[in-house]
Amino acid sequence: MRASVDIVKVWRQFDHHPMETLTKAWHISQGAPGRQRTVQMMEEHRRQFGTSGNCFDLALWLMHEFGKNGIESYPIGHHLHTPRAHVAVIAVGERGQTYFCDLGDQWIEPILIDASCEDFTQDELDGFVTGGRIKAELPAGRNEAKFTYIRPNGKISEQTFSLEPIEMNEFIAAANTSQSLLRYPLVEMRFTEHNEVRHWEFDRWNSFVSCSEGLIRESKLEMEETGEWARRIHQRTGMHTDVIIRALNTYVAVMPGAAVENGTD
Template sequence: MKAPEQILCVWHRFDGYPMETLTKAWYSLQPGKEGQRSVAEMREHKEQYGITGNCFDLAIWLLDEFRAEGISAYAVGHDLGSSKAHVAVVAEDEAGSRYFCDLGDQWIQPILVDRQDEGFTEEAQEGFITGGRIQSALDASGRYVEFSYVRRGGKMSTQSFDLTPITMEDLLASADHSQRLIRHPLVEHRLYLPDEVVHWEFDRWTSFVSKNSGLEREVQLHSNEEWAQRISLISGIDFQVALQALNIYFALTVK
């Protein structure tokens, strides 16, 4: 079941916004700057450099957009305060039905996570993730949801979320912690093609595209300059920002 138009309208403002960890490395070079950016800074940096940020940046930004439209929304996540931390957003429609919104993992659209809503199903559904189907399972309390990612060829992975709202104080503290963890470069980006939405990903000096037909690996490159050019071409991130960030991450790998 698709989310109501009011929620989708805000969600689609982030079409073309990659999820990336290049910004945190680049931001660490800026005099007097560290930790979590404000939404005002994020907007400014997107306009100037094409950068967006990691899952925390995107969740905080999406919350701000929802609230500006009068839509009730809050953050949810798992493993906060650790290197495995991940956050997303739950938005509620006028009837109180909850829709899970994950820009960090570059979902195609929000998904309903309320069993009492007649539109909810635990059957695997297409149109929410690229290159596969998503299956939702709620516990009896409706507090926990497990998503099973069913890929082509039968490959499956799972991810679980506690749907209890994260307070803004805890969200910002966890976000600040995450922004200071500079570990490896990652860029994920939804690309809207005429007949499908594909998922392009750069992960530690390899890149590939997930399509409905399967995974396609791209030609390997041999310098950070080449990688920065590819990243910039695909995602719109400024070439110099991408190059600076990649050089920081590369230096970490050779220590």
């Protein structure tokens, strides 16, 4: 079920890229339009500020790198043009086999989703997602993939993706919608600790680690403590603290009843 060496080699270039919705808030706070950045701009922002991007950024960036390495790829997704939008990438192997690549949800590595391959299985598998196992299913007669996440505590969640390629014009239009939408700050980051790949997440002003032991919650900080949050996020991602603070203050400002921390720009 694991991808070929050439696909994994490109994937590994993003091992230290968090999925985050901070960069778009920081970009908007500087007067930039809420639109999808080019790969060149994303690369420059990463060199200067250690930033990465949301699922649209990472999908576009990953496809660009696949293209540079002669690997065919295309975007897929669900709930486009809504707050629930999410996109991933399909990479095509040398023999035409297809692999699901989801940097937005910080998968550990791509997974085979081609029922015509003898290696494809619908068993529960370790090593693809953090803090649990994954089961990939391809329902007969439907061009879609269903993923079931099985956590150590027995909790089960599901996600379904249409495998129909998104036209690039539509992808960019949906990306522009996403980049203009500020709901709440979110950061997800894979890291290795205690001989396993773990998942750190900052979501709705809480932070926690998902691992084989379950969910480990970190100490609580208030929403307005953007300076302290910035230090915590910087330690996990390497993003510049001034960028993080400006982004968090932008989110605080658009949330009802919240005051922006003064003197942090």
